[in-house]
Amino acid sequence: MARLGIISAPGTARNITSKIKDELAENLKERLSQSDDWQIDIIVDPLTGETEFTKKIYARTEEYLQENGWDYLISITDLPLFYNDKAVVVDIDTSDGVAMISIPAFGWRPLKKRVQTAIINTVSIIKEVTDNGDDIEEGIKDEIHALNNMFTFSKLRYTKDFFEKSETKHLLFHMTTKAGGTFRLVTGMTFANNPYNMMQSLSGVTAIAFATGAFGIIFSTMWNLSYLFPTWRLAAISVLSILGMLLWIIVSHDLWENFKEGQSRRMTSLYNSTTLLTLFISLLFYYFLLYLLFLTAGVTLLPPDFIATTIEVENIGVRFYLELAWFAASLTTVAGAIGAGFQDKETIQKSTYGYRQRLRYQESQEEDSEESD
Structure with missing residues (x-):
C-alpha cells in the first residue's frame, strides 16, 4: 500500500483537501500504481500558512514524514510562495522528496479538480526524482504539460535551484511574469477570504x-x-x-x-x-x-x-x-x-x-x- 501524507493549512486548503481525499486515492492508483491501494492521511497544521518561514515548514514536514512512515508528503498552504518575485505554484524539495503547493497561485477559482491534478502530478514528479535522481527533464514532460494546462492565460516555468540557507535542492514551478502572478495571487487570496x-x-x-x-x-x-x-x-x-x-x-x-x-x-x-x-x-x-x-x-x-x-x-x-x-x-x-x-x-x-x-x-x-x- 502506498501512503500519501497531506499537511494542510486551516481554512480553504483544509476544505479542498478533505473534499478530494477519496477521489484522489482512486486517481493516484489509476495513474501511478494500479497494483497498490493508496492511503491518504490529512493533518491540519497552521505552520503551513507561514509563508515567510519556508525553511521551518520543511523542517516540520520532515518530522511528519519520519513519524508517520509516509511514502510521499505534500504541504498545502493557503498563502503565497515566491521565487525571484514570481508566484510559485509547486515547490518540490528534491533533497528529501517533499513538496509544497500554494492554493492562491491557482487564482480566483482553485477548483477541486485543479488542486487534485496538481497533487497527482507533484507525487508523480517526486516518484521520478526518487527513482532517477535530479536528471528528470525527459521523464516529467507529461506532468509539466498537465500543470501548464491548468493556467490558460499565464504559463508556468520550472526552475532548478539550490537553497543555501536550507542546503536543499528544489524544483520550482512558478509563473513566468510578476504581474500575472500577482494578479492570480490577489484573486486567489480573495477567494480564500470568501x-x-x-x-x-x-x-x-x-x-x-x-x-x-x-x-x-x-x-x-x-x-x-x-x-x-x-x-x-x-x-x-x-x-x-x-x-x-x-x-x-x-x-x-x-x-x-x-x-x-x-x-x-x-x-x-x-x-x-x-x-x-x-x-x-x-x-x-x-x-x-x-x-x-x-x-x-x-x-x-x-x-x-x-x-x-x-x-x-x-x-x-x-x-x-x-x-x-x-x-x-x-x-x-x-x-x-x-x-x-x-x-x-x-x-x-x-x-x-x-x-x-x-x-x-x-x-x-x-x-x-x-x-x-
Missing part, C-alpha cells in the same frame, strides 16, 4: 439600511430627487457610498495592515490588496441585495398614478422604480456604514488574511515557547 461569508456577517447592517430606506421611500422628497437626478449623478452617488462604506469598515475594524520591521513589504501589500478586493466584492453583494429589496418595496407600496399626481408628471414607468431603488440603495448604504461600525469586530477581521496570519504567528510562537520550556 467575500460571501463577509457579506453574511453584514446581515445586520443590511437590515438597518433597509429599515431606514423603507421609511424614506414613502415620502415624495426621495421620489422627486430620484426622478430629477440624471444617470451620471445616480452613478456618482453609488460609487461614493460604496467607497465610503468600504473605507469606514477598514478604519473601524482595523483591517489595514501597516508595514512593520521584519515583515515583508510584498506580503503587506498583498494582504491590503486582498482586503480591498474582498470588501469591494462583499459590498457589491450587499448593494445589489439592497437594490432588489427597495425595488420590490417600491413596486409593492407605491401606486404609479399616485406618484405621478404627487410629483406632477404625466406618467410613471418602469424606469422610475428602477431609479428610485438605485437612489434609495445609495443613500441607505451610508446608514449601513454607520451600522457596520457596531458589528462584531472579530467576525469581520477573520475574513482577512492579515488577521488570520497574526493568529497563526501567535500559535506558532506559543508552540515554540512550550517546546523551549
Whole structure:
C-alpha cells in the first residue's frame, strides 16, 4: 500500500483537501500504481500558512514524514510562495522528496479538480526524482504539460535551484511574469477570504439600511430627487457610498495592515490588496441585495398614478422604480456604514488574511515557547 501524507493549512486548503481525499486515492492508483491501494492521511497544521518561514515548514514536514512512515508528503498552504518575485505554484524539495503547493497561485477559482491534478502530478514528479535522481527533464514532460494546462492565460516555468540557507535542492514551478502572478495571487487570496461569508456577517447592517430606506421611500422628497437626478449623478452617488462604506469598515475594524520591521513589504501589500478586493466584492453583494429589496418595496407600496399626481408628471414607468431603488440603495448604504461600525469586530477581521496570519504567528510562537520550556 502506498501512503500519501497531506499537511494542510486551516481554512480553504483544509476544505479542498478533505473534499478530494477519496477521489484522489482512486486517481493516484489509476495513474501511478494500479497494483497498490493508496492511503491518504490529512493533518491540519497552521505552520503551513507561514509563508515567510519556508525553511521551518520543511523542517516540520520532515518530522511528519519520519513519524508517520509516509511514502510521499505534500504541504498545502493557503498563502503565497515566491521565487525571484514570481508566484510559485509547486515547490518540490528534491533533497528529501517533499513538496509544497500554494492554493492562491491557482487564482480566483482553485477548483477541486485543479488542486487534485496538481497533487497527482507533484507525487508523480517526486516518484521520478526518487527513482532517477535530479536528471528528470525527459521523464516529467507529461506532468509539466498537465500543470501548464491548468493556467490558460499565464504559463508556468520550472526552475532548478539550490537553497543555501536550507542546503536543499528544489524544483520550482512558478509563473513566468510578476504581474500575472500577482494578479492570480490577489484573486486567489480573495477567494480564500470568501467575500460571501463577509457579506453574511453584514446581515445586520443590511437590515438597518433597509429599515431606514423603507421609511424614506414613502415620502415624495426621495421620489422627486430620484426622478430629477440624471444617470451620471445616480452613478456618482453609488460609487461614493460604496467607497465610503468600504473605507469606514477598514478604519473601524482595523483591517489595514501597516508595514512593520521584519515583515515583508510584498506580503503587506498583498494582504491590503486582498482586503480591498474582498470588501469591494462583499459590498457589491450587499448593494445589489439592497437594490432588489427597495425595488420590490417600491413596486409593492407605491401606486404609479399616485406618484405621478404627487410629483406632477404625466406618467410613471418602469424606469422610475428602477431609479428610485438605485437612489434609495445609495443613500441607505451610508446608514449601513454607520451600522457596520457596531458589528462584531472579530467576525469581520477573520475574513482577512492579515488577521488570520497574526493568529497563526501567535500559535506558532506559543508552540515554540512550550517546546523551549
